Amino acid sequence: MDFLLVQVLNSISYGLLLFMLTSGLTIVFSxxxxxxFAHTSFYMMGAYFAYQISRWIGFWPALALAPLLVxxxxxxxxxFALRRAHxxxxxxxxxxxxxxxxLIEEATHLIWGRTAVPYRVPEELDGPLFSIMGTQYxxxxxxxxxxxxAMLASIWLVLKRTRIGLVIQAALTHPETVEALGHxxxxxxxxxxxxGVALAGLAGVIGGNAFVTDPGMAAALGPIVFVIVVVGGxxxxxxxxxxxxxxxxxxTFAVSLDWGLFGYKVSxxxxxxxxxxxxxxxxxRPKGLMGTREx
Amino acid sequence: xKPSLRRGSPAQRNTGRHKAPLVWVVMAIILIAAPSLFPxxxxxxxxxxxxxxxxxALSYNMLLGQCGMLSFGHAVYSGLGAxxxxxALNMLGKGAFVTPLPLMPLLGGVAGTLFxxxxxxxxxxxxxxxxxxxxxGIGEMVYAxxxxxxxxxxxxxxxxxxxxxxxxxxxxxxxxxxxxxxxxAAWSFISMIAMYALxxxxxxxxxxxxxxxxxxxxxxxxxxxxVRFLQLVLSAFFAGVAGALSCVNFEIVGAENVSALASGGxxxxxxxxxxxxxxxxxxxxxxxxxxxxxxxGVTKAWLFYLGLFFCVMVLYAPGxxxxxxxxxxxxxxxxxxxxxxxxxxxxxxxxxxALAGLIGIVxxxxxxxxxxxxxxxxxxxxxxDAARAPVWALSILVLVVGLVALRFAARFTQARWDAVQxxxxxx
Amino acid sequence: xxxxxxxxxxxxxxxxxxxxxxxxxxVAEGERHAIIGPNGAGKSTLYNLVSGRFPPSSGRxxxxxxxxxxxxPFEINRKGLSRxxxxxNLFHNLSVYENLRCAVLWGAGYRxxxxxxxxxxxxVNARVEEVLERIGLARRAQAAAGTLSYAEQRALELGxxxxxxxxxxxxxxxxxxxxxxxxxxxxxxIRQVTAGKTLLMVEHDMGVVFDLADRISVLVYGEVIASGxxxxxxxxxxxxxxxxxxxxxxxx
Numbered sequence: 001m002d003f004l005l006v007q008v009l010n011s012i013s014y015g016l017l018l019f020m021l022t023s024g025l026t027i028v029f030s031x032x033x034x035x036x037f038a039h040t041s042f043y044m045m046g047a048y049f050a051y052q053i054s055r056w057i058g059f060w061p062a063l064a065l066a067p068l069l070v071x072x073x074x075x076x077x078x079x080f081a082l083r084r085a086h087x088x089x090x091x092x093x094x095x096x097x098x099x100x101x102x103l104i105e106e107a108t109h110l111i112w113g114r115t116a117v118p119y120r121v122p123e124e125l126d127g128p129l130f131s132i133m134g135t136q137y138x139x140x141x142x143x144x145x146x147x148x149x150a151m152l153a154s155i156w157l158v159l160k161r162t163r164i165g166l167v168i169q170a171a172l173t174h175p176e177t178v179e180a181l182g183h184x185x186x187x188x189x190x191x192x193x194x195x196g197v198a199l200a201g202l203a204g205v206i207g208g209n210a211f212v213t214d215p216g217m218a219a220a221l222g223p224i225v226f227v228i229v230v231v232g233g234x235x236x237x238x239x240x241x242x243x244x245x246x247x248x249x250x251x252t253f254a255v256s257l258d259w260g261l262f263g264y265k266v267s268x269x270x271x272x273x274x275x276x277x278x279x280x281x282x283x284x285r286p287k288g289l290m291g292t293r294e295x
Numbered sequence: 296x297k298p299s300l301r302r303g304s305p306a307q308r309n310t311g312r313h314k315a316p317l318v319w320v321v322m323a324i325i326l327i328a329a330p331s332l333f334p335x336x337x338x339x340x341x342x343x344x345x346x347x348x349x350x351x352a353l354s355y356n357m358l359l360g361q362c363g364m365l366s367f368g369h370a371v372y373s374g375l376g377a378x379x380x381x382x383a384l385n386m387l388g389k390g391a392f393v394t395p396l397p398l399m400p401l402l403g404g405v406a407g408t409l410f411x412x413x414x415x416x417x418x419x420x421x422x423x424x425x426x427x428x429x430x431x432g433i434g435e436m437v438y439a440x441x442x443x444x445x446x447x448x449x450x451x452x453x454x455x456x457x458x459x460x461x462x463x464x465x466x467x468x469x470x471x472x473x474x475x476x477x478x479x480a481a482w483s484f485i486s487m488i489a490m491y492a493l494x495x496x497x498x499x500x501x502x503x504x505x506x507x508x509x510x511x512x513x514x515x516x517x518x519x520x521x522v523r524f525l526q527l528v529l530s531a532f533f534a535g536v537a538g539a540l541s542c543v544n545f546e547i548v549g550a551e552n553v554s555a556l557a558s559g560g561x562x563x564x565x566x567x568x569x570x571x572x573x574x575x576x577x578x579x580x581x582x583x584x585x586x587x588x589x590x591x592g593v594t595k596a597w598l599f600y601l602g603l604f605f606c607v608m609v610l611y612a613p614g615x616x617x618x619x620x621x622x623x624x625x626x627x628x629x630x631x632x633x634x635x636x637x638x639x640x641x642x643x644x645x646x647x648x649a650l651a652g653l654i655g656i657v658x659x660x661x662x663x664x665x666x667x668x669x670x671x672x673x674x675x676x677x678x679x680d681a682a683r684a685p686v687w688a689l690s691i692l693v694l695v696v697g698l699v700a701l702r703f704a705a706r707f708t709q710a711r712w713d714a715v716q717x718x719x720x721x722x
Numbered sequence: 723x724x725x726x727x728x729x730x731x732x733x734x735x736x737x738x739x740x741x742x743x744x745x746x747x748x749v750a751e752g753e754r755h756a757i758i759g760p761n762g763a764g765k766s767t768l769y770n771l772v773s774g775r776f777p778p779s780s781g782r783x784x785x786x787x788x789x790x791x792x793x794x795p796f797e798i799n800r801k802g803l804s805r806x807x808x809x810x811n812l813f814h815n816l817s818v819y820e821n822l823r824c825a826v827l828w829g830a831g832y833r834x835x836x837x838x839x840x841x842x843x844x845x846v847n848a849r850v851e852e853v854l855e856r857i858g859l860a861r862r863a864q865a866a867a868g869t870l871s872y873a874e875q876r877a878l879e880l881g882x883x884x885x886x887x888x889x890x891x892x893x894x895x896x897x898x899x900x901x902x903x904x905x906x907x908x909x910x911x912i913r914q915v916t917a918g919k920t921l922l923m924v925e926h927d928m929g930v931v932f933d934l935a936d937r938i939s940v941l942v943y944g945e946v947i948a949s950g951x952x953x954x955x956x957x958x959x960x961x962x963x964x965x966x967x968x969x970x971x972x973x974x
Contacts, residue, residue, distance in 0.1 A: 222431075272439045
């Protein structure tokens with residue numbers, strides 16, 4: 001029972017982390033039509049920046065500064081590169097982000113080396129939040145959930161209550177009309193792209209020390225994030241949320257279960273499960289759970 | 296006056312039909328003569344790899360260039376074809392006759408086709424970006440399965456084989472590298488012709504139509520999903536052929552054959568060569584193999600340079616190297632190319648300067664982050680200490696100067712290019 | 723005689739917005755039928771319903787008596803209905819010749835063949851050349867569709883629509899954006915290429931409508947308020963009011 005509770009909490013916190021990642025990706029995709037293949041690379045960037053800033057100053061400044069830095073870099077990328085690729089069509093934009101992902105990963109290799117860096121949970125957050133029948137639940141996981149929920153709330157507030165949020169919502173379905181109404185759509189794009197990758201960076205800040213911070217983290221998480229986007233339905237935040245939690249549960253429970261399945265333990269088959277979910281979804285309901293926009 | 300309806304009427308002329316046989320003759324000559332021009336063992340390895348990658352990249356372009364389908368998981372078909380082939384070779388070695396070695400690629404092709412039907416059914420239900428994501432997911436799934444089923448896939452270590460098994464065919468054991476090269480070259484040639492021919496069939500043409508305007512294709516009676524599915528299945532056949540040849544060449548097949556890295560590599564190779572042109576991926580394969588082998592021997596940061604090169608190409612030459620060459624043809628034919636030499640030279644010089652500065656920085660960064668080996672490095676024969684400020688200052692200076700010069704050179708080139716284009720139009 | 727194309731009480735809503743509000747229409751075989759109406763009346767939506775771009779909320783569409791209401795565009799096209807688009811919708815990287823060839827291939831029975839050489843398909847290529855000549859683009863056969871001038875693109879758009887030999891043709895504002903001379907030329911072209919076929923046409927240019935149409939239907943706010951021969955429509959008070967409002971201003 002306690003095991004189940006801890007696993008459920010873990011699933012939710014992991015799922016919320018995944019949603020932090022996919023929400024930025026989905027907003028950028030819905031607005032700009034480009035699926036940022038380098039999105040998880042910005043996640044990695046956030047983790048590494050946080051690591052470096054933690055070493056120089058401390059974790060709490062890193063929590064604030066790292067996402068801002070990542071967002072700033074994202075805005076530069078949009079302004080000077082993505083905008084140019086946009087002229088050549090969606091395939092070119094997507095390919096550019098593929099190249100960008102390689103670049104960021106290799107730059108990370110160059111600067112910080114190929115092995116994991118010791119990005120640790122700060123002391124204040126290290127330790128058990130509560131104990132249930134002998135099993136401890138770490139504070140940090142609770143902290144992760146808190147940050148994720150706070151971030152969710154902020155997105156919702158920005159979209160529903162601010163002017164720029166209104167513009168974004170409109171541009172989600174009718175970008176040309178929004179531009180015709182006089183809004184500076186290129187600037188909105190730049191801000192949204194920067195914001196989207198800043199979210200990924202924030203996820204990196206809080207995820208990088210909970211899990212491992214190494215140059216492979218972007219490539220490890222990338223496909224999962226895209227599976228979530230496909231399963232949830234391209235362009236749907238609600239779908240991304242449900243799919244994130246779903247995949248969070250699938251991955252957390254799968255690695256810890258010892259049930260047998262066709263001669264294999266579930267834990268052995270765990271890496272494949274998210275993709276099986278995706279394939280099933282495609283067969284049964286190709287649009288995804290709540291899909292709106294086609295690539 | 297009615298235009299003639301006979302063959303060779305104005306509407307049909309200028310389809311380059313007279314040029315076509317010549318291209319194949321030249322290609323055949325190049326393939327046959329290459330080992331004589333580059334006889335070293337190392338060159339032979341490279342040539343063989345180029346041949347295999349050519350088939351793989353052309354099959355990839357059947358999807359992307361011809362049908363507009365961006366796939367991040369094409370290595371699934373070549374890799375699985377390779378696995379089937381490696382088992383067949385081992386069976387051949389144990390005396391169970393499957394097919395003679397030179398026909399193994401057919402086996403790989405059939406395997407590729409079968410998996411193409413299986414995975415293609417699922418992935419072609421969607422198009423565009425979604426298809427790309429699905430292909431990534433399927434690629435990861437197959438990779439995970441390969442590691443999960445060591446019985447068939449040999450786990451991390453993969454499965455090895457010996458290609459000079461079975462009875463020699465006409466005296467050929469395919470043990471020596473030169474024989475493997477000619478096997479690959481022959482299959483390369485056949486595959487190229489086959490894929491070229493396939494592009495000139497109703498399916499091939501409708502694949503182009505679906506690429507340009509899937510909705511209109513439906514309104515002229517074609518189910519875009521079926522077109523994409525068939526195109527993928529055919530493409531997977533040739534990918535399987537390439538995989539089989541790779542297996543014969545390296546005599547080992549492992550998880551990296553179905554990895555995202557392999558899928559990314561063929562994407563890069565095709566793109567660098569030029570997606571819009573049939574022979575683009577051929578050019579791209581040659582360049583890619585050279586780039587990777589040459590560069591990886593010289594600097595540890597080669598993946599960084601490759602990524603940077605790719606990004607620059609996407610932004611400034613999305614049609615690939617082939618497009619850069621093809622753009623010059625009208626200018627050359629009008630004998631105005633001399634006008635472009637000066638601006639091209641200036642741009643090249645500025646670009647090289649910027650590159651030199653960048654290399655200085657990148658190599659210094661790498662040297663400093665690598666805790667082993669100290670801070671000394673050798674660049675272009677000059678011994679430098681990466682920890683010293685002058686190295687950094689100079690590199691940054693050269694980079695900035697180079698970039699500024701490049702901006703001017705680019706403007707100069709654009710102006711001269713526009714002028715030449717105006718003259719061509721007026722003529 | 724069975725109507726070539728028939729709409730039976732067709733409704734279409736997008737969310738809570740009703741666009742088509744119970745349209746019933748019958749187009750006889752060989753008839754040239756024009757649909758006119760003020761902007762926003764739902765003409766394009768009606769076209770999309772008939773050609774299968776999206777399904778109606780309720781009602782039926784019958785092609786030669788056969789129910790095609792929920793079929794996909796390619797299924798409908800294979801049954802003999804072809805449509806053009808208001809915004810030119812071509813294969814922009816393919817040449818004019820290839821655009822037309824794509825439109826001919828299914829009807830010629832080649833389906834998804836990858837074992838026939840395009841250059842050897844005599845009948846297909848002959849048909850392409852015939853259409854090329856009719857639409858006057860023989861000289862531009864090898865030009866990429868994306869590089870054509872506007873009028874040339876409209877001509878090609880028409881060519882692609884009729885090349886497959888469909889019996890029922892839907893034209894969506896074929897003369898939109900054309901000058902007087904281009905329009906006159908287009909009208910002649912339409913008349914020639916749709917000879918003997920059933921034509922349903924949406925148009926704004928009244929000159930074209932009264933020149934070409936055998937019967938006219940007037941669509942206002944998703945409903946057909948009048949339907950009949952041109953003279954009757956011209957004289958109809960309901961139509962005048964719909965176009966001109968109730969201010970009593972008469973138009974010559």
